[in-house]
Amino acid sequence: MNRITLKPLTLGLIAASVLTLAGLGLISTRSEAADAGKPAALAKAALTVNVTQAKSGMLPIKLAANGSVAAWQEASVGAESNGLRVQELTVAVGDSVQRGQVLATFASETVQADVALARASVAEAQANAAEAAANADRARAVQGTGAISAQQINQYLTQEQTAKARVESAKAQLDAQLLRLKHTQVIAPDSGIVSARTATVGSVVGAGTEMFRLIRQGRLEWRGEVPSADLGRVTVGTHVVLTAPSGTQFKGRVRMVAPTVDAASRNGQAFVDILGPVDGGKAASGALKPGMFARGDFELGNSGGLTVVQTAVVVRDGFSYVYRVGADNKVTQVKVQTGRVLGNQLEIQSGVQANDKLVASGGSFLSDGDTVKVVEQAAVSPSAAAPVADKPAQATGK
Known part of the structure; x- marks a missing residue:
């Protein structure tokens, strides 16, 4: 039998290899043991998050509605004389006018001639009346003497008596012609803003033809469409915040609530006087005009509620969720019912309790049961947010 003889160098290499493999195995075993001894929160943290808390407080109750801006009242200004030619128009659409201001004039030559004729008729009637009075006085002087x-x-x-009546008739005709002469000027019946002008220079208009339309006193109102179910919550004097298409906000107050409800839409109208910009400054030109659409929020008081920052709410499959952080840093997915939006805060109507620790943001990257690493706790007060609307809303999220 042949025997294999190993040289000393070969034996040394084999021994070194065995020792190296043994050392690697020992290191791997110790590493696994060390990993097994680490806390689960540090070994398997799915996300590093901040936490927030659900806070309770008094929240404003607002009823949102849509509607149109309209003139408070409109005045129709027309011709009062018949068959006169328009000579001059002194105002245009959009001009502000004062009560008694001349808006237009008619050619008055014909009317002035009629006035002169009426004056002559009065003078003639007065002369005839004077002669008749003298004859009557002489007749009275000889009455009873038998002379006549x-x-x-x-x-x-x-x-x-007939001559006196003719004088009165001639004076009445003169007054009528003077009134026609007065009507050769179209006068503003009230202060306001010209919203329409249909007259043109040179046209001959008939009596009663509309020439101008005015927004009386420049006053506008908002006519909000309120569902019949909520109409009883709106009363005269209720304050309203209106938002124009430009984003400018105006203060308003309910002047009247319509006594009837539209049979087709089942909505009732609330007539709101527009008082001025919310900030008390001067409104931008054209911020509100008749016919514009505007959104309004009726201020109906306050009620208690819970709010969280909007980023804490995640929407999935049409439902809203928050992630509650437990004592072991594991998160629990909680389905919630959302309500009013208040700036960057969102009302939570059910699902969480006050002082619950919730993931402030990044919840869309988490699943139920994940472990997170909490680095900071930031509670946001709901009072710092501005109220928006008393309508259910859902937070945006992935």
Whole structure:
């Protein structure tokens, strides 16, 4: 039998290899043992998060509605004389006018001629009345003497009365012509803003034809469409915040609530006087005009509730969730019912309790049961947010 003889160098290499493998195995075993001894939170943290708390407080109750801006009242200004030619228009659409201001004038030559004729008629009637009065006075002087008959005396007295009546008639005709002359100027019946002008220079208009339309006193109102179920919550004097299409906000107050509800839409109208910009400054030009759409929020008081920062709410499959952090840093997915939006805060109507620790942001990257690493706790007070609307809303999320 042949025997294999190993040289000393070969034996040394084999021994070194065995020792190396043994050392690697020992190191691996110790590493696994060390990993097994580490806390689970440090070994398997799925995400590093901040936490927030659900806070309770008094929240404003608001009823949101849509509607249109309209003129408080409109005045129709038309011609009062018939068959006159428009000579001059002194205002245009959008101009502000004052009560008694001249808006337009008609050609007055014909009317002035009629006035002169009426004056002459008055003078003639007065002359005839003076002669009749003198004859009547002479008849009275000889009455009873037999110088003239009783029939002649009655005739003179009757002529006196007839002449006086003709004077009054001539004066009435003069007044009518003077009124026509006055109507050759179209006067603003009230202060306001010209919203329409249909007259043109040179046109001949008939009596009663509309020439201008005014927004009386420049006052506008908002007519909000309120569902019949909520109409009883709106009362006269309720404060309203209106938002124009430009984003400018205005203060308003309910002037009247319609006594009826539209049979087709089942909505009732609330008539709101627009008082001015919310910040008390001057509103931007054209911020609100009749016919514009605007959104309004009726301020109905306050009620208690819980809020969290909106980023803490995650929407999945049409439902809203938050992630509650437990004492072991494991998160629990909790389904919640959301309510009013208040700035960056969102009302939570059910699902969490006050002072619950919730993942402030990044919940869309978590699943139920994940372990997180908490680095900071930041509680946000709901009072720091501005109220928006009393309507259920859902937070945005992945």
